[in-house]
Amino acid sequence: MLRFILRRLGASIGILFAASLLLYVLVINSGDPLAELRESNAENRENLMQRRIEFMNLDMPWYQRYWTWLVGVGKCFALQCDLGTSRQGVEVSALLGLAASSTLRLVLLATVLAAILGIAIGVLTAVRQYSGLDYGVTFLTFMFFSLPVFWAAVLLKEYLAIGYNDWMEDPAFSVPQIAAIAVLVGFLMQVFLGGTPRRRIATFAVAAAFVAIVIPYLTWLNFFRFPQLGFGGVLVLGLGVALSGTAMSVGLRNTKVLYPALATVALGAIVYFASFGLLENPNWFVLAIGAVLAVVIPALLGKYLGGHLAVPAMGVGIATGIVMAGLTTLDHIFRAWPGFLALKPRPIATIGSQTPNFVGTFWEDFLDKGTQLLLPTILLAIISLASYSRYTRSSMLEVGQQDYIRTARSKGLSERTVIFRHAFRNAMIPIATIAAFDFAGLIGGAVITESVFGWKGMGELFRTGLMQVDPAPVMAFFLVTGTAAVLFNMLADIFYAILDPRIRV
Incomplete structure (x- = not known):
């Protein structure tokens, strides 16, 4: 295994070196970095040209300039990166730090959302193959995938930003709007839940009636301007996750999994009150500690109370703990x-990416950055959704034809157990490759998204460097995106090799 990893690492380094050399040559030959100064009538034109030549090392041969950049990159192993200066004399390392933090925050969230929703949709459409749900989801996912980014961004700005902001001045729903929303929710619920025609009609009626009652009630409470989940909401939703997770994994009758999940809910309820004052204005360290405890404590409960079902008990407990912490x-x-x-x-x-000169509490600052993050994240996520859903669907259908799946069904195992404990795990192997390429691809694809939404991220760094024939910012962009692409591809190969030892040879 070590030999396989070293071989893949060596190949990855070689690919990065060749790609960086090619990109550097292309950038420096794409134009003249002194063009606008040569045409300038300023009295200090010669001084400005000399300064730019010094900043960009234009007095050196191209291969010496590339070698200087490569040596600076090598210093990153000693945590002393020297990526040169831009043509304005600004350290590119500082520009890269700000740009990368902005872009990675956007891309990471979009990747996680697209993966979770895409995999869930893929599993559901595979189980309901050739149904109306399957055809509808297929149409929507490919429509999203085909949307021009700039056009979709304009629509999001118009309806999810400008329209929503206007509505928030006096949030209310008319009777036709409530009726339309109720009908739409009822229709979607009966499509997703499926069943006999009688069950579909009942699902539609219950869902539509629920929405028709809840929306006026929330409007009466002025919930949209003064929202509150409260202890009751946290407790009920936490119980729902514990019960549904147990039902999906081993069934509600199996107390070895159910009791640790319910114990996690009880602990979450205690923590809700115990941490109330601490969470009114916390910091990221407090939230990180809470996140770790939300995973570790349910895992320990599942391990020691789950007995021979310790693994599913830990899984359901961790999911419940994370949801309870998230709801709090x-x-x-x-x-x-x-x-x-x-x-x-x-x-x-x-x-x-954030409001200039915004000053508020921790949560108010969090909301400011979160609302700025909302539109570009939605845009990137819906574009990636098609890949995850379609690959998951095809992988689930392929695995479903294997002999061990037919054997599991012939043994009398429930369909839930066959899908989630046998088919789903093996169907996830190809998704590792998709996730690896998607993350790196989103960083590169964020160039247009960031331009439309005015984000000062990696896309802005790349575009500015390319327009100004300045190789330093462009190579900094490549250093992050290229390394991410090769690294995640290598990790996917290693993950494959761990799951299937035949790949190592």
């Missing part, structure tokens, strides 16, 4: 929403 956090975010609206009456922004 969401409750505090809801409580900060009115104060955030007072500081920023039009909450959904269309330009930039």
Whole structure:
């Protein structure tokens, strides 16, 4: 295994070296970095040209300039990166740090959302193959995948930003709007849940009636300007996750999994009150500690109370703990929403990654950055959704034809057990490759998205460097995106080799 990893690592380094050399040559030959200064009538034109020559090392041969850049990259192993200076004399390492933090925050969230939703949709459409749901989801995912990024961004700005901000001034629903939303939700619920015609009609009626009652009630509470989840909401939703997770994994009758999940809910309820004051204005360190505890404690409960079913008990417990922690956090975010609206009456922004000179509490600052992140994240996620859903669907259908799946069914195992404990695990192997390429591809694809939404990220760094014939910012962009692409591809190969030892040879 070590030999396989070293061989893949060596190949990856060779690919990065060749690609960086090619890109550097292409950039420096794409134009004249001194063009606008040569045509300038400024009295200090010669001084400006000399300064730019010094900043960009234009007095050196191209191969010496490339070698200087390569040596600076090598210093990164000693945590002393020297990526040169831009043609304005600004250290590119500082520009890269700001740009990378902005872009990676966007791309990471979009990748996680696309993977979770895409895999869930893929599994569901595979189980309901050739149904109306399958055809409808296939149409929508490919429509999203085919959308021009700039056009979809304009639509999101118009309806999810400008339209929503106008509506937030006086959030209310008319009777036709409530009826339309109720019918739409009822239709979608009966499509997703399926069943006999009688069951579909009942599902539609219950879902539509529920929405028709809840929306006026929330409007009466002025929930959209003063939202609150409360202890009751956290407890009920946490119980729902514990019960549904147990039902999907081993069934509700198996107390070895059910009791650790319910114990996690009880602990979450205690933590809700114990941490209330601490979470009113926390910091990232406190939230990180809470996230770790939300995983470790349920895992320990599942391990020691689950007996011979320790693994599913740990899985359900961890899922319940994470959801309970997330709901507790969401409750505090809801409580900060009115104060955030007072500081920023039009909450959904269309330009930039954060509001300039915004000053507020921790949660208000979190909401500011989150609302700025909303539109570009949605855009990148829906574009990636098609890949995850279609590959998951095809992989699930392929695995479903294997002999061991037929054997599992012939043994009398429930369909839930066959799907989630046998088919799903093996169907996820090809998704590792998709996730690896998608993450790196989104970083590169964020160039257009960042331009449309005015984000000062990796896309802006790349575009500016290319337009100014400045190789330093462009090579910094390549250093992150190229390394991410090769690294995640290598990790996918290693993950494959761990799951299937035949790949090693």
